[in-house]
Amino acid sequence: xxxxxxxxxxxxxxxxxxxxxxxxxxxxxxxxxxxxxxxxxxxxxxxxxxxxxxxxxxxxxxxxxxxxxxxxxxxxxxxxxxxxxxxxxxxxxxxxxxxxxxxxxxxxxxxxxxxxxxxxxxxxxxxxxxxxxxxxxxxxxxxxxxxxxxxxxxxxxxxxxxxxxxxxxxxxxx
Numbered sequence: 001x002x003x004x005x006x007x008x009x010x011x012x013x014x015x016x017x018x019x020x021x022x023x024x025x026x027x028x029x030x031x032x033x034x035x036x037x038x039x040x041x042x043x044x045x046x047x048x049x050x051x052x053x054x055x056x057x058x059x060x061x062x063x064x065x066x067x068x069x070x071x072x073x074x075x076x077x078x079x080x081x082x083x084x085x086x087x088x089x090x091x092x093x094x095x096x097x098x099x100x101x102x103x104x105x106x107x108x109x110x111x112x113x114x115x116x117x118x119x120x121x122x123x124x125x126x127x128x129x130x131x132x133x134x135x136x137x138x139x140x141x142x143x144x145x146x147x148x149x150x151x152x153x154x155x156x157x158x159x160x161x162x163x164x165x166x167x168x169x170x171x172x173x174x
Contacts, residue, residue, distance in 0.1 A: 008108045010063035010077060010116075013053035017064050018046045020073050024095045052080060058122045060090070065109045067100060074100040077109045079117060079126065089125045090117060090171075094140070101136065110144040118171050126171055129154045129164040141167035 025042055037045065049062040060080030064073040075096035082091040092113055096105045110128075117126060130137030132151050142148070146167035154164040 006108045006112060007068055007103070008074075008105055008112070009066050009068060010109055010112050011066055013049040013062035013064060013076070013078070015050055017049070017073070017076075018043075020064055020076065020097075021046050021049070023097055024076060026098065028098060049076075049078070052078065058120065061116075063109070063113075065094070065096065065105060067103075067105060074105055075109065077106070077113055079113055081123070082127065084125075084127055084166075087125065088123055089127050089168075090123045091127050091129070093128065094137075104143075106137070106140045107143045110140055114144065114169060114171070121171075124170065124172055126169045128167045128169075129156070129162075130167070132163045132165055138165055138167075141165070145169055 021042060025037055052060050053062045055061065058081075060078060062076065062078035065075040065077055066072065067074045075094060077092065077094040079090045079092045082089050084091070092110065094106045094109060096109075114126065117123070126146075128137075128141050128146060129152070130141065132138075138148075146169045149166040149168050151163055152166045153161045156162050156164075
């Protein structure tokens with residue numbers, strides 16, 4: 001999916017994207033997510049992304065982010081079903097490789113995911129949960145039109161509580 005004004009497009013995740021996931025597993029990129037994953041954890045994540053990308057039920061999708069000016073994959077983004085405060089919602093998350101951060105890539109990709117979700121429906125709200133200390137990801141939420149609902153404790157990765165901001169976007173709003 002590509003928008004006329006967007007500097008990026010999002011493409012469904014595939015078996016060929018494992019190298020991109022490995023590059024995104026760098027310590028500086030995983031700082032707010034509990035640190036880099038082991039080789040086994042990374043392979044499990046990749047297989048989950050491939051399965052989610054092939055899903056046709058609306059449960060979610062994973063994408064590689066392609067920077068149009070370079071025709072290069074520079075990050076990941078996706079959405080998946082979640083229950084939050086008793087409400088069925090979608091959750092989103094993204095990663096942009098270090099050399100491409102600060103260019104609006106994550107914000108543009110997030111807007112494309114929002115466009116896609118608004119077109120297909122399924123849930124009223126999209127949430128994002130960046131760590132409170134992750135200034136750039138919190139800025140992506142703000143720029144993409146999410147509403148800050150405040151800090152919350154979120155379990156991520158499994159077994160570890162992370163202090164995150166709860167950002168919510170109403171998919172039915174214009």
